[in-house]
Amino acid sequence: MKTLKSFLAVFTLFFICVGANAQTQPKNEQTLEVKTSAVCGMCKKSLEKAMAYEKGVKSSSLDVDSKVLTVVFDSRKTSPDNIRKAINETGYDADSKPASERAYKRLDDCCKKEAGAH
C-alpha cells in the first residue's frame, strides 16, 4: 500500500511537471481551424490519429457536424500548409485543397464524401 501511495505521488508529480512544462511555452502554440470533407465518427478517429503522428501537432479535434478540424500546433515545427497537406494525405479535403486521390480511395466506404454526413 505504501509503495502504491508513493508511486501515485510520483505519478502525480510527473503530470504536474509535464503540465507546467507545457504552460511555459504557449507562445509558439497556434490554433488552426480547417474545414474538411470528413463525414462520420470513423473519419474523426482516422483524422485525429493521423494528426497525432504529425510533427509539431499538439492536439486535434474534429467536430463531425461542422466538419471543422481544430489543430493546435507548434509553429516552430510545422505550418498550416503542412497540416492541410497531411489532411489531404489521409484522404480528406482541407479547405480548398482536395484530398489525395489514392488516399481517398483507401478510405472506408462510410468515410467517403458520397456517403453524405451521417
Add this chain to the structure above:
Amino acid sequence: MKTKTAKLLRTLPALLALYILATLPTAAQQLTGKVVANTDSQTPLIGANVAWKGTSIGTSTNANGAFALSLADAVTPEIIVSYIGHKADTITVAGKNNIVVQLTPNNKLQEVVVEGQQARYSSLTPTNSQVITSRDLEKSACCNLAESFETNASVEVSTTDAVSGAKQIQMLGLDGSYTLLTTDNIPALRGLAIPYRLNYLSGTYIESIDIIKGTGSVLNGYESISGQVNVLLKDPEKAERVYFNLYGNSLAKFDANLNLATSVGKKWSTILMLHSNYLGNRVDRNDDDFMDLPIGTQYNVFNKWKFSHDAVVSEFGVNALHENKVGGQLKYKEDIPQEQQLYYGTNSETDRFSAYNKSSYTYPGRPYQSIGLITSVAHYKFKSSYGFRDYDGEQNSGSARLIFQSILGHTGHTYKAGLSYTYDDYTETLTDSTFGRTEHIPGAFLEYIYNNATNLTLVAGSRVDFHSIYGTVFTPRLNVKYDATPNTIFRIAAGKGFRIANPVAENSAILVSSRAIKAKEELKPEEAWNIGGSFTQYFELGGRPGTFVTDYYYTTFDNQVVLDMYSEPTQALFYNLNGRSFSKSFQAELQYEVLKGLDVKTAYKYFDVRTTYNGQLIQKPMIPQHRFFVNLGFATPFDKWRADLTGQYFGLMPLAPIEQDNVHKSERFYTFNTQVSRAFKRWELYAGAENILNYKQENPIIGTDQPFGSNFDASMVWGPITGRVVYAGLRFKID
C-alpha cells in the same frame, strides 16, 4: 389534483397529435418515398427493403424505387433502408410524409467476399465468425500465417513433429486438414500442400483473416468440416504504397518483406509482395544432437492486379514460391547422400506456382444481381527425404466457378446459384511405391438467403458434385442467425463435409519415425456431419464495450481415414473408420476493455475428441481436454505505444504408446508471449519474446541415440521445442 392537471397538460399535445393524425386523409397516414442510389445518375433502387425500426413491418420498393409505409405501424420515427450492394441506413422521418433516401453503393465483389468486418466479433454474418484485423496481426511475431493466430482463441497452432518444423492449425479439436483455407475466398493450398501451408503465406501479405466456425457456405466446395479460415490479402487499391518489414530473432532467423502498391491509370491497381526468410544457424537447445527446427530459405513472390470500372471488377493474382529445408542431426551434411553418412537428416525442396482470376459484373440498375467467375490453377511439387525414407509428390489443380446472384421478388429473398469444376492430379512416391489419382469434379450449387431485415437470417445451401472416382456427393448446409435483441445473437450451423484424404501428406510427422507406414485397406473418402451453435452477447460496462461468445460444436464422422499409432508401436496404420469418431468442442470467450486502452480477452476451451482405434473408442492423442487463453492488450492513444501479453494453458494430453518408453501422458504447461511496439509516422519498431517461461518438452524425439533404429520417433510432440525466443523488428510504411 395539481399533479394530475400537469400530467394531462403534458399528454395533451401528444393526444392532439394523435387526433390530427387520425383525422388526416388516408394518404397522409402513410410515409411515402423513393430509394435511389447515391451516385451521379440517382438510379432508383428496385426491391430495396424499407422497414420501421424496431418492428418487423416493412415493404420493398417498386419498379420506380417508390415505397409506402403506414404511419400506424411505427414504434419510433425511424426507418431502416437496406439494399444489396449498398450500405444500410437508418433515417429519421419525424414530421415527414415524403422522403428520398439515398443509399451508397459498396464497391466490392459482393457475391464472393466474406466482408472484412473490422469488429472482431461480427454481428452481421450468418455464421459464427471472428476477425483477426491487421491491427491484431501486428501484435504477433509477424512472419507467416502460423503466427497470425497467436492472439486468437478459436484456432490453435501446433507443431506436428520435432524435426520438420511444420505447423498445423486446429479448429474444434480437429486437424487442420478439416479446415478449409481460402485466400480472398478462393480455396488455396489444398491437398498435398496442407502440412506446410501456414508457412507459405507471409503475414505481410495479409490484410485480415476471417475465422468461420462450423460448416460455412456451400459456395466454396464440400471440403470444410470444422470451419473455414479466409485470408484476405492486401487490396492493391487500398494497400500502403510501400511497406517494408524486417525481423530477426535470437535463433538467428531472419525475415524480410517488401510490398509495393500503385495505381496504374484510373482503372487498374497492382501490388507486388515479396517475402524471404532465412535460418542458417543450427539450433539445439535441448542437447539431443538434433536441430530444434530446420534450417532453410524461402522465397515467395505475390503479384496481384485489380481492375475496376463501373460494374466490372476483376482481380488477377500470381504467386510463386521456392523453399528448401534441412533438419535432423546437427552434424548431418545435406550435400552428402544419406547412405554415405552416419547422421540422420531430413531434406525438402518445394516449388509452388499458382494463379487466379476473380471477375464480377453487376447488372446496371440492379445492384442485387451479379454474375461472377472465379478461376484458379496451381502447381505444387516437392522432393523430400527423411533418413532413408524418400517422399516426393506433385499436385496439379485447376478450378472454375460461376456464381449468379439475384433476388426473388425483393431483397429479403436472395439466392446464389452456380456451377463449379475442379480438377486435381496427384502423384506421390513413398520410398519405392508410387501412387496417385486424377479427379474431375463437376458440380452445381444453390444457396438461398432469407433475411427479414430485422432479426432473422437464414442461409440454406446445398451442392451436388459428380466425383469421377467416388461418384455423386451431396452436401447440404444450413446457417441460421437470430438476433433476440441487437446485442444478443444466436446462431445455428449444421451441415455435411466431404473430402479425400491424402494420408501421408496430412500426417507428415509419421515420416520422421521408424514406424512402418501401412494402409490396411483401400481408403475411402472422409465424410462428416457438423452441428453446432453459438451465443453472442455484446455489452457495455462503465462506458466500455465488451463481448461474450460461447459456442458448442459436435462433429461426427461417417467415415474417416484413421491413423492408428496405438495398436502397433512399430507401425503407423491407416484404415477406414469402423465404429464412431467424433469431436465435441466447447468454448467460452470474454472480451472487455477493462480500462481505457487495456483490452482483455480470455477463453476457456474444452475438447472431447475420440476415434475408434482397432475396435476401441479412445481419446485422440495430443489434444488437451482443457485449455485456457488470456490476452492483455494495451495501447496508448492513437496506438503510439502498444504492448501485448498472451498466455495459454494446456491440460494433459493422451499420447500414443511407444515401446521401451514410459511417457504416456504429456505435462500440463503454460506459455506466455509478449510484444511491445512503438509507432511513428512512417516507422514502427517492435520487440518481443515467445515462450517467456522457457518451457520445453523434455525429449521431444524418442530414440535420438539410434535414429536409424526401430524406436526412433519424432512425431510425439505436444509442447514447445525451442524454448524462449526473443525477437525484434521494424516496419516502414508510406501510405
